[in-house]
Amino acid sequence: MYGRNVWVMQCTEELKHEHQAVLKALAILEKVGRALEEGQTGTLDDAGRVMEFLTVFVDRCHHGKEENILFPALVQAGVPGEGGPVGVMLTEHDEGRRYIRDMKDALTALTGGRREKAASFVAAARNYAELLREHIEKEDNVLYPLADHLLPLGTDEEMAREFQRIENEKVGAGKHEEFHRMLHELDELYR
Ligand SMILES: [Fe+2]
Numbered sequence: 001m002y003g004r005n006v007w008v009m010q011c012t013e014e015l016k017h018e019h020q021a022v023l024k025a026l027a028i029l030e031k032v033g034r035a036l037e038e039g040q041t042g043t044l045d046d047a048g049r050v051m052e053f054l055t056v057f058v059d060r061c062h063h064g065k066e067e068n069i070l071f072p073a074l075v076q077a078g079v080p081g082e083g084g085p086v087g088v089m090l091t092e093h094d095e096g097r098r099y100i101r102d103m104k105d106a107l108t109a110l111t112g113g114r115r116e117k118a119a120s121f122v123a124a125a126r127n128y129a130e131l132l133r134e135h136i137e138k139e140d141n142v143l144y145p146l147a148d149h150l151l152p153l154g155t156d157e158e159m160a161r162e163f164q165r166i167e168n169e170k171v172g173a174g175k176h177e178e179f180h181r182m183l184h185e186l187d188e189l190y191r
Pocket residue numbers: 063066089093135139
């Protein structure tokens with residue numbers, strides 16, 4: 001019934017590679033949060049850039065590839081859509097979206113001069129970072145290996161095409177590299 005793959009799919013490799021960028025963004029997010037709490041000028045702009053990365057690169061694109069392509073493929077291969085590992089991942093994506101909303105609300109208030117909102121931003125950022133780090137660990141060590149093992153032979157190429165389509169639709173051609181550059185820049189700024 002299942003393909004018994006012993007290799008690693010290109011698609012899960014791509015997602016794992018994106019996780020490295022996400023982890024870097026989480027470290028930057030926490031540093032930006034600390035700087036905001038200390039009232040450092042110019043940090044609001046940087047916080048906005050990190051939020052754009054989290055919204056577009058992480059949520060729309062990376063989670064988009066998982067939710068629209070990888071998870072449905074797993075369900076089709078027999079993994080339960082609800083209650084099982086896929087259901088847990090979906091719930092965590094939603095939880096992450098709530099923290100992103102909280103961070104954005106706090107930033108809007110901060111931009112309006114309510115400096116006490118830095119603490120709300122930091123709290124949401126910490127929760128988000130903790131959630132995503134654990135989420136990534138589960139995907140890298142459980143869900144993706146399951147996909148490598150279960151997905152039918154020949155799915156890889158088709159999924160790679162679908163990933164590319166999502167990237168073009170949700171992020172825009174060339175923008176993916178721009179995001180990596182932005183992350184590198186922020187990483188240098190917040191050493
Ligand atoms: Fe995920």
